[in-house]
Amino acid sequence: MPNNQFKRGELYSVINGMASTAVARRLQKNFRTAGLEITIEQWSVLYHLWKEDCLSQQELCNRTFRDKPSITRLIDNLEKQKLVKRIASRSDRRINLVCLTDAAKALQDLTIEIANQTMNEALTGVNKDEIDVVKTVFQKVYDNLT
Amino acid sequence: MPNNQFKRGELYSVINGMASTAVARRLQKNFRTAGLEITIEQWSVLYHLWKEDCLSQQELCNRTFRDKPSITRLIDNLEKQKLVKRIASRSDRRINLVCLTDAAKALQDLTIEIANQTMNEALTGVNKDEIDVVKTVFQKVYDNLT
DNA sequence: GGCATATAGTTAGTTATGCAACTAATTTCA
């Protein structure tokens, strides 16, 4: 398979420079417009805690595809904003369970609505089959590299 | 169109958290393994200068989808490493033309080869039609948001 | 000509990421 068959350098530029950045920037902007002070990275952590509360930091690493120092500092900032609390695990004293505060629980519906609106805006004119292909490709890429 | 028709929150996670990050990380690692000291962000700037040398910083903003402060600091670091030089434009004294040094020109073939190999690795099992769909979707997303 | 506006680039402050090195607690296994 020749290297330039798919113009892969170009695809790399597209993946990393353009669409994902544009979506992230728009979502951040929409949060700010709604008066929310959280970053999209913080939101992505909260998103996983809304699905299942009181995860360990390691589990948050796995689910958000971040490394441990990144999660440590995201949790630091979320704790400063009183959106999560670190609670020591009883069964394993190495582990911090990261649990939502009431303030964070109150943000769930609004922020997810904003994220859905943003994705609707971003995906106008894109059909379900195309989205399925994108998801399949990204899963393959991830599997190929890990 | 109902919000959850495409599980868009999930797609957002995929786009931003998983595959693009995995590709970026692998490419950075492959650069390091080859003894190259440049970051992938610096490489993406060089990539556009290899295609057309001596662009203004603003033009680099447009082509790399970065904002002006980001380009300022990327050029600062590339200049420290003696890979580019800022040259004042004669026709417009506000403009810096960013030009490659010989050292940067020497990196072109090797780094592009590494990027192609990385994309081959990432895209194993992905066919051309699927890649075309991904590119189309990302272009639509970008157009929708800008 | 001269003032308002727009454009190119820089700087400051905050957040986030990656890597490497570190501490503390737990598990493995000889």
Added chain:
DNA sequence: TGAAATTAGTTGCATAACTAACTATATGCC
């Protein structure tokens, strides 16, 4: 049991991102 290896989390350092505010130059228009 106890030393070695593993796992969870933190810290330090460098790079990069966004926003907002700033300087300097150029353009538009009366």
